[in-house]
Amino acid sequence: MSAQIQISGVNKLFATADKEIVALRDIHLTIPEGQFVCLLGPSGCGKSTLLNAIAGFALPTSGSIIANGDEVKAPGPDRGMVFQEYALFPWMTVEKNIAFGLEIKGMNSTEIEQRVSHLLQMLGLSDFRQRYPKDLSGGMRQRVAIARVLALDSPIMLMDEPFGALDALTRRNLQDELLRIWSELKKTIIFVTHSIEEAIYLADRVVVMTYRPGTIKKDLMIDLPRLRDPSTAEFNALKRELSLLVMEEQQRHHHHEMMLGAVD
Numbered sequence: 129m130s131a132q133i134q135i136s137g138v139n140k141l142f143a144t145a146d147k148e149i150v151a152l153r154d155i156h157l158t159i160p161e162g163q164f165v166c167l168l169g170p171s172g173c174g175k176s177t178l179l180n181a182i183a184g185f186a187l188p189t190s191g192s193i194i195a196n197g198d199e200v201k202a203p204g205p206d207r208g209m210v211f212q213e214y215a216l217f218p219w220m221t222v223e224k225n226i227a228f229g230l231e232i233k234g235m236n237s238t239e240i241e242q243r244v245s246h247l248l249q250m251l252g253l254s255d256f257r258q259r260y261p262k263d264l265s266g267g268m269r270q271r272v273a274i275a276r277v278l279a280l281d282s283p284i285m286l287m288d289e290p291f292g293a294l295d296a297l298t299r300r301n302l303q304d305e306l307l308r309i310w311s312e313l314k315k316t317i318i319f320v321t322h323s324i325e326e327a328i329y330l331a332d333r334v335v336v337m338t339y340r341p342g343t344i345k346k347d348l349m350i351d352l353p354r355l356r357d358p359s360t361a362e363f364n365a366l367k368r369e370l371s372l373l374v375m376e377e378q379q380r381h382h383h384h385e386m387m388l389g390a391v392d
């Protein structure tokens with residue numbers, strides 16, 4: 129398998145009024161085509177910053193990111209993004225939301241209709257095609273957001289805590305659907321989460337990040353067969369291993385905040 133994403137020596141600094149935040153430091157990551165990668169770590173460790181850099185929304189301060197053979201300089205149709213907050217157009221129906229990107233691309237209407245119908249079916253949205261986002265549950269809205277990215281057929285899907293706002297049952301259903309879609313369509317997925325269980329449930333590979341500066345603390349392959357059962361001993365052993373790593377970073381986070389509190 130060829131490297132589809134090559135991240136080399138990436139640093140990202142944010143200048144605020146009184147200080148400079150090192151959000152990412154010396155990130156190196158090679159992601160082969162078709163891999164399902166979870167970026168895991170406590171809040172504030174730079175997961176979104178890294179994902180946004182790959183997406184091309186906010187470029188690194190230094191270092192390089194190559195996706196599909198080209199240096200990332202801007203967002204592109206080869207990299208689709210799904211956010212936690214459903215970025216849907218409230219004034220468009222479900223099917224219009226999914227079709228939007230295809231219309232922009234100038235695809236002909238017969239082809240759009242075919243592709244949209246297929247996606248509606250794939251995500252169990254066929255009965256909801258004429259509804260507006262406000263008339264959908266959170267889980268359904270997030271299905272539409274996924275369908276919308278899938279419509280563009282990007283080889284790379286970037287997902288920033290996409291299921292973070294959903295209840296446990298809806299979340300598990302969407303995780304299973306995402307796994308099914310991923311194995312069917314062979315996308316490369318980079319999925320940000322702060323849930324250890326979600327990372328082990330989904331990923332081929334879990335990349336744990338440190339808290340400030342964001343660096344790679346652990347790069348772990350998950351070899352369990354899917355669909356995975358969180359009640360097994362193997363699953364729980366991984367959960368323990370990753371919990372310890374994440375907890376160390378959470379403590380650094382709390383310590384950091386306490387120190388700031390003492391200074392202010």
Ligand code: ADP
Binds near residue numbers: 143172177340
């Ligand atoms: P995560 O997604 O892991 O919660 P982020 O990538 O959002 O973390 O943030 C990493 C760090 O960078 C945090 O300390 C955050 O406060 C800081 N940060 C993120 N975006 C900005 C910005 N636009 N300006 C200043 N600081 C930022």
Ligand code: MG
Binds near residue numbers: 175176177
């Ligand atoms: Mg984030």
